[in-house]
Amino acid sequence: MRVLFLGTGTSHGVPVLGCACRVCSSDDPRDSRYRSSVVVEGGSGETVLIDAGPEFRLQGLRAGLSRLDAVLVTHAHADHVHGLDDVRPLTRGKVLPVYASPDDIAELRLRFSYAFEDGQEGGGKPRLRLAEIGERGIDIGSLRAEAIPLMHGRRRVLGYRIGNFAYLTDCSAVPTESMRRLGGLELLVVDALRPRPHPTHLSLGEALDLARELNPARLLLTHICHDLPHAEYEAQCLAAGLPFPAAPAFDGLEVELPS
Numbered sequence: 001m002r003v004l005f006l007g008t009g010t011s012h013g014v015p016v017l018g019c020a021c022r023v024c025s026s027d028d029p030r031d032s033r034y035r036s037s038v039v040v041e042g043g044s045g046e047t048v049l050i051d052a053g054p055e056f057r058l059q060g061l062r063a064g065l066s067r068l069d070a071v072l073v074t075h076a077h078a079d080h081v082h083g084l085d086d087v088r089p090l091t092r093g094k095v096l097p098v099y100a101s102p103d104d105i106a107e108l109r110l111r112f113s114y115a116f117e118d119g120q121e122g123g124g125k126p127r128l129r130l131a132e133i134g135e136r137g138i139d140i141g142s143l144r145a146e147a148i149p150l151m152h153g154r155r156r157v158l159g160y161r162i163g164n165f166a167y168l169t170d171c172s173a174v175p176t177e178s179m180r181r182l183g184g185l186e187l188l189v190v191d192a193l194r195p196r197p198h199p200t201h202l203s204l205g206e207a208l209d210l211a212r213e214l215n216p217a218r219l220l221l222t223h224i225c226h227d228l229p230h231a232e233y234e235a236q237c238l239a240a241g242l243p244f245p246a247a248p249a250f251d252g253l254e255v256e257l258p259s
């Protein structure tokens with residue numbers, strides 16, 4: 001199984017439009033972050049996208065993406081779904097399942113109403129099927145995906161576990177029942193917006209504390225804003241003295257995992 005980071009930035013991306021701070025003007029390529037999203041590829045080529053942010057087309061081109069078997073949506077905030085229309089070229093000849101929570105399915109039906117209504121024939125619409133993932137999860141080829149409920153401020157959102165990989169973007173708290181479902185991970189990816197606390201996201205310190213509790217084989221951080229350069233995030237991860245490797249992710253990073 002392979003995990004590819006298409007984007008690792010917070011909602012406005014980094015650099016931030018109109019900002020000249022040291023991160024936004026950094027020449028370290030790891031300080032350029034598209035909106036957060038990953039692709040997971042199984043051993044038989046099955047390909048799952050988690051979230052389709054506003055840069056999805058650019059991210060897909062950069063990654064050479066040519067196949068999608070399912071999309072998993074964490075929540076319907078703009079930075080996670082407004083690139084959903086751009087999956088269109090990968091839905092030729094098939095209908096692409098898009099899994100989300102019932103509330104987010106209702107939001108996606110509104111935002112992308114044209115895709116679910118009759119009319120506008122002759123192309124121009126992504127062929128999507130919105131579906132709930134359910135308690136037991138779903139199988140996408142050899143990949144088994146489970147939804148992991150998380151709190152994003154007061155909003156209930158989803159993280160996902162696929163085999164021994166868990167992706168928990170956009171969260172400020174992980175309910176006890178979800179913590180129980182996150183044991184034995186090879187790779188944990190967690191929201192770590194910035195060093196200072198935030199009402200709807202984990203801070204760097206909170207993310208490291210959460211990881212310490214879950215004790216994965218490896219930790220990577222995502223949904224990062226422009227408060228701290230990549231190199232300093234890396235230094236703080238090292239200084240935390242965790243018993244497993246921990247680092248901020250960056251766009252284009254690929255991780256190979258035992259399936």
Ligand SMILES: [Zn+2]
Binds near residue numbers: 010011077079080223
């Ligand atoms: Zn977000």
Ligand SMILES: [Zn+2]
Binds near residue numbers: 019022023024226
């Ligand atoms: Zn900035």
Ligand SMILES: [Zn+2]
Binds near residue numbers: 077170
């Ligand atoms: Zn969000």
